[in-house]
Amino acid sequence: MTDDYGRSVSYLRLSVTDRCNLRCFYCRNKEGLQFIPHHKILRYEEMLRLIAAVDSMGVSKVRLTGGEPFVRRDFIEFLEQAAERFPQTDFRVTTNGTYLTTHAERLQRMGMRYVNVSLDTLDPQRYAEITGRDMFSRVWDGIHACLEAGLRVKLNAVALRSFTADELEGFIAFALEHPVDVRFIEFMPIGASTSWEEQQYWSAEELVAAAKNITPLEPVKAQDRNKGPARMYNLVRGRGRLGVISPLSDHFCAQCNRLRVTPDGRLRTCLFSDKEYRLRPHLRHPKLGIEHLRRVLVAANAHKPLGYELLQAKKDNAVCQRGMSAIGG
Ligand SMILES: Nc1nc2c(ncn2[C@@H]2O[C@H](COP(=O)(O)OP(=O)(O)OP(=O)(O)O)[C@@H](O)[C@H]2O)c(=O)[nH]1
Ligand SMILES: C[S@@+](CC[C@H](N)C(=O)[O-])C[C@H]1O[C@@H](n2cnc3c(N)ncnc32)[C@H](O)[C@@H]1O
Ligand code: SF4
Ligand code: SF4
Numbered sequence: 275m276t277d278d279y280g281r282s283v284s285y286l287r288l289s290v291t292d293r294c295n296l297r298c299f300y301c302r303n304k305e306g307l308q309f310i311p312h313h314k315i316l317r318y319e320e321m322l323r324l325i326a327a328v329d330s331m332g333v334s335k336v337r338l339t340g341g342e343p344f345v346r347r348d349f350i351e352f353l354e355q356a357a358e359r360f361p362q363t364d365f366r367v368t369t370n371g372t373y374l375t376t377h378a379e380r381l382q383r384m385g386m387r388y389v390n391v392s393l394d395t396l397d398p399q400r401y402a403e404i405t406g407r408d409m410f411s412r413v414w415d416g417i418h419a420c421l422e423a424g425l426r427v428k429l430n431a432v433a434l435r436s437f438t439a440d441e442l443e444g445f446i447a448f449a450l451e452h453p454v455d456v457r458f459i460e461f462m463p464i465g466a467s468t469s470w471e472e473q474q475y476w477s478a479e480e481l482v483a484a485a486k487n488i489t490p491l492e493p494v495k496a497q498d499r500n501k502g503p504a505r506m507y508n509l510v511r512g513r514g515r516l517g518v519i520s521p522l523s524d525h526f527c528a529q530c531n532r533l534r535v536t537p538d539g540r541l542r543t544c545l546f547s548d549k550e551y552r553l554r555p556h557l558r559h560p561k562l563g564i565e566h567l568r569r570v571l572v573a574a575n576a577h578k579p580l581g582y583e584l585l586q587a588k589k590d591n592a593v594c595q596r597g598m599s600a601i602g603g
Contacts, residue, residue, distance in 0.1 A: 283333060284334055286324075288336060288337065290349060291315065294370070296372070298406075300468075320554070324535065337368055340537070361385075369390070370391070371391040372409050374415075382425050393430070446485060448514070453514055458519070460521055461474055464594055527544075
């Protein structure tokens with residue numbers, strides 16, 4: 275699957291739910307919570323059909339995300355089924371970490387190697403302020419459960435000017451001691467009533483400069499990035515790594531290798547674009563086969579935009595209307 279700019283797809287981000295047990299202020303739309311009704315959410319068997327369709331189209335990595343994927347009933351069983359049915363596929367999960375103490379070992383047993391956990395602060399009180407829930411220790415225990423089970427952990431923290439600077443030292447200390455990747459993501463203006471504001475945005479460049487004042491960093495060569503958006507640095511004296519994801523200040527659209535499917539079965543060829551392609555009718559239709567679905571995917575992907583152009587042209591505070599928790603990040 276190659277688009278008009280010559281970019282090919284090797285990675286699918288599939289969001290299994292828009293529901294979540296946290297209320298991170300940078301993610302949820304400010305105006306109330308309106309969830310997608312159940313009958314519009316893709317069923318697990320429809321997701322398996324989708325994975326089967328992309329399996330022979332060059333997609334080797336599938337990330338399950340949300341909302342919070344583990345709040346959807348039977349999610350772990352679905353993952354096990356998917357891993358068994360598509361043994362060549364590299365399945366990953368992006369989670370807020372609140373269910374990992376229960377599931378870490380099962381994830382490891384099914385062959386998953388990496389788990390991405392979102393955590394913006396190491397301070398329990400600040401955690402509660404950001405997420406609206408007093409669940410820091412559950413996440414912390416979950417991260418340790420993953421490490422003990424032998425899973426590789428990547429921590430994702432949204433870089434926020436008002437407090438990320440105070441957090442850097444703690445995160446660096448954690449990455450010095452443990453074999454984890456800590457990645458800071460630039461705050462993106464996503465969702466109709468986003469809380470994005472210029473004053474809260476802290477660029478990757480400023481963040482790396484601040485981190486270099488704490489510990490020496492050695493850039494990881496670009497070819498080791500495995501086509502991912504994160505720019506990584508080895509911690510010279512530590513076990514883990516530090517990284518930045520900079521969709522605003524230093525975009526990676528020219529190398530974009532991914533497609534997204536929302537919980538209601540809409541294909542988004544770019545995180546920033548509200549142009550969506552309805553896959554659910556094709557997945558649900560009893561007579562339309564997998565070849566038909568593949569043709570729909572190929573045709574849609576051909577017109578995949580360059581997200582940074584949309585960002586530059588944005589007229590409102592947000593680049594797109596759909597909220598992050600209903601896209602999957
Ligand atoms: N703008 C933009 N942001 C992205 C893209 N891919 C990931 N991100 C953001 O990066 C953050 C971390 O994403 P993850 O879910 O951990 O996935 P990933 O960065 O692909 O992770 P790896 O596959 O482990 O490298 C999320 O907030 C995403 O929204 C992308 O293609 N474009
Ligand atoms: C939408 S969440 C879904 C998965 C899961 N609930 C979690 O938090 O990891 C995926 C990622 O998007 C990030 N994210 C959400 N809103 C964001 C924003 N406005 N800017 C940058 N990253 C954001 C989160 O920090 C998280 O790492
Ligand atoms: S970032 Fe993840 S955990 Fe936080 S509200 Fe969004 S979906 Fe939920
Ligand atoms: S903004 Fe769009 S095109 Fe650019 S990297 Fe992200 S998803 Fe890909």
